[in-house]
Structures are given as C-alpha cells and as structure tokens.
Amino acid sequence: MLASTVLCAGAWLMPAHAETATMVLATEPPTLVSLTNVATTALAVSGKVTEGLLEYNEDLSPEPLLATSWNISPDGKEYSFKLREGVRWHDGKPFTAEDAAFSINLLKKVHPRGRSTFANVTSVEVPDPQTLVIKLSQPAPYLIKAFASTETPIVPKHLYEGTDAASNPNGNTPIGTGPFKFKEWQRGNYIVYERNPDYWGKPDPKIDRLVVKFIPDAAARSIAFESGSVDFGYRTPVALSDLDRLKSLPNLKFETKGASYSYNVTRLEFNLDNQYFRDKRVREAVAHAIDRKVIVNTIHYGYATITYSPIAPGLKEFHDPTPSPYAYDLKAAAKLLDEAGLKPTDGKTRFRLTLDFNPITTEGRRLAEYIRASLARIGIAVDLRAQDISAFVKRIYTDRDFDFAVNGASNLFDPTVGVQRLYWSKSFVKGVPFSNATHYSNPEVDRLLEQAAVENDPKTRVGLFKKIQDIVAEDIPDLNLVSPTFLTLHNAKIHDLATTADGAEGNLAHLYVK
Incomplete structure (x- = not known):
C-alpha cells in the first residue's frame, strides 16, 4: 500500500x-x-526472518538459499553443503556452518517432524566455517527436499545454545538471516x-x-x-x-x-486411549456415519478432493485411491455400536463425546458441526469445544485431554516426512505438536515406515507405502476425509x-x- x-x-x-x-x-x-x-x-x-539452506521451485528441484552448492554421495549417506559467505544474523554476528550444524541437531530433537526427517543422521560436521557435512547411517532419499526455510529453519546458535528451544525468547522476537x-x-x-x-x-x-x-x-x-x-x-x-x-x-x-511443497489432508483423529475409541467397532461405526461427498460439496463448496488415504492425491506417485472399507452406511454403524454393547440408554443416546477442532481454518468448525449432526443419527451425542490454536495444540499433544479431534496434516514433499509422524509409534512424544496424536502403534507399520525411509529404489518404496496405506485403512486409527484445494x-x-x-x-x- x-x-x-x-x-x-x-x-x-x-x-x-x-x-x-x-x-x-x-x-x-x-x-x-x-x-x-x-x-x-x-x-x-x-x-x-529465519531462512533454510535451500528453496525449491514448483517441481521441488532444490535451489540455493543459505547454501550455494551441495553434493550427495553415491551411497546416499553423506550430504555436503557449501554455505554462502558474508551472511550476518540480524544482530550483526556472522552466520557460519556452526549455526547450521547446531540447528539440524536441535531440529532432530524438538521439531515435530525432526525425529523422522533426521532419523538416520549420525553426525553433523563442520570442516570449516563455510562447509557443512551431514552423515547418515542409511540413505534418506527424501532428505534433499527437506531444507526449506519453514521445514528446516536455521537458527542462531549463540541465542539457542543451552536454552529450552520451546520457550526461547527468539520465538517471539526472532533474529534471523x-x-x-x-x-x-x-x-x-x-x-x-x-x-x-x-x-x-x-x-x-x-x-x-x-x-x-x-x-x-x-x-x-x-x-x-x-x-x-x-x-x-x-x-x-x-x-x-x-x-x-x-x-x-x-x-x-x-x-x-x-x-506443491505442502499438500494437506483433513482428518478426524481418534484418541485411542479413550474408553470408547479403543474399541475398533466404535471407530468403524463413526467411519460408516460420515459421508465424504457431503464434506466436499457442503463444507468445502467443491474446493477439495476426497481421500481415504493419509497420503494426499497431490503426491500422485504415492497416493492410493482405494476407497475405505467402511463406506457410508448408517445401518452398519448402528449395528456395530449394538455389537459393542453401546445400546441407547434413553432410547436415543448411546454415549457422549467432546469433539475438538483445529481453529486455523473456518472449515474446521463447519466440519465439526457436520460430524456432530452425523453422529447424532447413530446415537452418539457430541459436544463441540472451541479454543485458540495454542490451547488446541496443548490439549491434544501435551495434556492429551481429548476424545477426538478435527485436524489437518501437511504431507509436505514426501510421505516419510509428512505421514510417518502420524503413524510411527516412536513419534508419540507428549508435547511434540502435529505428531502421533492418536497414540497408534502397529509393529508392522513401524517396520514398513522405517524401511520406506531408507529405500532408494523408487518402485520398491512406492510399494511399501501402498502396504502402509492398506493396513492403516483397516486399523482405522483416524479417518482421512479430504484434501483441500488451496x-x-x-x-x-x-x-x-x-x-x-x-x-x-x-x-x-x-x-x-x-
């Protein structure tokens, strides 16, 4: 202006x-x-304010940012970066490879996706002030796409070293490059x-x-x-x-x-520690009661694509379009609840739950209202709970004081980065936001996720993610509903x-x- x-x-x-x-x-x-x-x-x-080593064009090819050049070893186990010279932090101190190395080690500990993104990183070395070398125990075929500013922010070591990253004042008054x-x-x-x-x-x-x-x-x-x-x-x-x-x-x-760097999937997350949702029949009943076509046409006005998979349709190479085994069917939903011993106590209501919704989008509340109305038809009473994003994150990921939640998950540029965190049992860490909120644990899914994370053959890797999608669809720890068109x-x-x-x-x- x-x-x-x-x-x-x-x-x-x-x-x-x-x-x-x-x-x-x-x-x-x-x-x-x-x-x-x-x-x-x-x-x-x-x-x-806070930049990454690389940025990416529309087809996700890497381009220079804080790094001017890079090289990946033939076995995929070593990434070398030459960093830009003459860069200074906003407080005047010089930016060096020490800052980058410190940031990557920190991200591995505190970033919601860092545990999976950098899982294979064994060391981050600084041969000289302008050179960064990342060494891995096994290949990570997705890693070269992970260095964008928002995904792998490079923060000043002199402001973060020896502090609690989550409460560091730099989060409120940032100093960057x-x-x-x-x-x-x-x-x-x-x-x-x-x-x-x-x-x-x-x-x-x-x-x-x-x-x-x-x-x-x-x-x-x-x-x-x-x-x-x-x-x-x-x-x-x-x-x-x-x-x-x-x-x-x-x-x-x-x-x-x-x-293209961040496709999104809107999901209904069940708290698998909840007395009702630990019973798979209840989760199946909820799945049978929700019509994805209504969500696309009424909630999103057509600006969304149905997805039954946690991998968004935008990631065409990996996405499985197979429909859910739990199609919209109110009679099947009611029968499952009866079999679970949850018959109506007053002729109408079987039990009552509280539904939280991520407040970032307007559609979150509207979707929650639709789910409340849909579940009322099978005898599940739902109270909606609104809160700001900070309270929502704390409730879901730290306090775990919730029954189920309407949420969104960014797939980002690869399922290992965007999807693994949602279903890998090792990413259930209290206090880490946008990770395994359902508390899902399946040893076979863990094995497949870990194998896909290091598989260098593209065809084999796609096959592994196909198996993961099949198992998750059957286990139903959550309901993947739509991928919004942004x-x-x-x-x-x-x-x-x-x-x-x-x-x-x-x-x-x-x-x-x-």
Whole structure:
C-alpha cells in the first residue's frame, strides 16, 4: 500500500512513503519461528526472518538459499553443503556452518517432524566455517527436499545454545538471516517486519515493510480484500462461500501455485486411549456415519478432493485411491455400536463425546458441526469445544485431554516426512505438536515406515507405502476425509508472490508492489 495506514486506532502508524504489503491470517501464530511448532500460521511467518539452506521451485528441484552448492554421495549417506559467505544474523554476528550444524541437531530433537526427517543422521560436521557435512547411517532419499526455510529453519546458535528451544525468547522476537527484520508483534492484532538493509540477497527485498494482520472472522477477511486493507493471503484465506463473488472483482487475483511443497489432508483423529475409541467397532461405526461427498460439496463448496488415504492425491506417485472399507452406511454403524454393547440408554443416546477442532481454518468448525449432526443419527451425542490454536495444540499433544479431534496434516514433499509422524509409534512424544496424536502403534507399520525411509529404489518404496496405506485403512486409527484445494488470493498490484514451491510461506524477498 502506498498511502499511510493506521492500525489499531493509532497503535502503529505507517509512514506515507513506505512501500508495504499486508498479509492476512485467520488466527495468530503460536510462535514466529517454526522450530518446535509447525502450526500453519507459524509456517506463514517464520521464513521471512529465519531462512533454510535451500528453496525449491514448483517441481521441488532444490535451489540455493543459505547454501550455494551441495553434493550427495553415491551411497546416499553423506550430504555436503557449501554455505554462502558474508551472511550476518540480524544482530550483526556472522552466520557460519556452526549455526547450521547446531540447528539440524536441535531440529532432530524438538521439531515435530525432526525425529523422522533426521532419523538416520549420525553426525553433523563442520570442516570449516563455510562447509557443512551431514552423515547418515542409511540413505534418506527424501532428505534433499527437506531444507526449506519453514521445514528446516536455521537458527542462531549463540541465542539457542543451552536454552529450552520451546520457550526461547527468539520465538517471539526472532533474529534471523532473512530479508525482513522483526519489528513488532501486537498480540491479537498484527506483526510488523521491516526491510533488512543488509540482506545478503541485495537488492532484495523489494518492499520496505511487511505487515501480517490477524482477522478471525471470515466475512471480515473478505471485506478486507474488497476494500484493499489487506493485500494477500494463502490457503484460501476467505470463506469458501465468498469465492464466486470475490472472483468477479477485477482488483483481485487467484492462483494455485505455491502449494506443491505442502499438500494437506483433513482428518478426524481418534484418541485411542479413550474408553470408547479403543474399541475398533466404535471407530468403524463413526467411519460408516460420515459421508465424504457431503464434506466436499457442503463444507468445502467443491474446493477439495476426497481421500481415504493419509497420503494426499497431490503426491500422485504415492497416493492410493482405494476407497475405505467402511463406506457410508448408517445401518452398519448402528449395528456395530449394538455389537459393542453401546445400546441407547434413553432410547436415543448411546454415549457422549467432546469433539475438538483445529481453529486455523473456518472449515474446521463447519466440519465439526457436520460430524456432530452425523453422529447424532447413530446415537452418539457430541459436544463441540472451541479454543485458540495454542490451547488446541496443548490439549491434544501435551495434556492429551481429548476424545477426538478435527485436524489437518501437511504431507509436505514426501510421505516419510509428512505421514510417518502420524503413524510411527516412536513419534508419540507428549508435547511434540502435529505428531502421533492418536497414540497408534502397529509393529508392522513401524517396520514398513522405517524401511520406506531408507529405500532408494523408487518402485520398491512406492510399494511399501501402498502396504502402509492398506493396513492403516483397516486399523482405522483416524479417518482421512479430504484434501483441500488451496488458493492464494492477492491484490492485482502484488507481484512475484508465489515464486517457490512453498509460495507465501517463502521469504517473499522477490515480492513487489506495482
């Protein structure tokens, strides 16, 4: 925006000459660095300040970022990176390979996907300040795609060493190497980033200021786009019911580019420690009571694809389109509950559950409402519980105080990274968000996941994931429902927004306003 703007009744005044782009999010991020938490809102902001070694084009081919070149040994057990010279952290200290090595070792411990992504890493060595060598016990065919800024953020060793990563102040006031410097976070309202004049990638960034606004109400976000008070948002930032109307406006543009790094699957997660859901018949009954076609047409207005698999249809090489063995069938659902000894006590209600839903998207609540109505038809009473994203994450992954939950899972660029964490028994670690929330444990699935993670033959690897999908579909620790079609919406004056596979989640160094 080229005119002066006042946010929050004068809380922050933008100078009239500054060239600013304003991003909108539905909810506030729990942290500004995607180190210990990979909530979508954290991913949306992290890469602007905290960069990775590589970035990726639309077909996921790696390109330089903090690393300028790389080499993988023929046996796939050693990755060598040459790092960019002359890069400095925003506090003026030099960036070196020591920072990168420290970050990867830390990510292996604290990142929700780090335990599986870096499972085979045995050592991270620093032969000189500009060289990083990662050694593995076994090949990791997916690893070269894992070094994006949001997935493997490189953080300053001098600020994190000897601290608790989750509570480190850098998560709220980040210091990075990126094109934007953190300026201000007014809780509940907005974040302000300013251009880094010393960025290694000069003349980028091309804008003076990036503002991130939080607008929880979907209708208000639509109005903000219409009025021009926000410039862009991603993962379909408006109510789906407003899309047809907004598409008729000449000042707004829509695109699907910039989503290939992170396909998503919407899921219903059962807490397998729950007294009801530990009985497979109850899980089968719930599965029989939910119609995925209704979810696509009514909840997502057609902007979604049915999936029975945890591997999204976008990952065509790995996705199994085989329908669920538990088709929509209310009579079968009722019979299963009767067999489980859960007959109605008052002629109507069999038992009562609480359903939590991830608040990041508007569709989360609407899907939860649909599930409540559907399960009422087979005698299961459902109470909905709303909370902000931080409370949701704590409840599901730390306190484990939930019955079942509507949630989403990013597949990312490979099933070992995006899917293994959901079903691998070793990724059930309390306090680690967006991991094995169901507490699923199947030794055969563990074996297959671990084999797929190190299998270098593509055809064999696809076959392993096919077996995994078959077993999970039968065990039904969760219900995979749909894969949303994500749209990035932006004002026509915004250019070069989605130049990488992660689109708006990238560092936005090339974005300009015209």
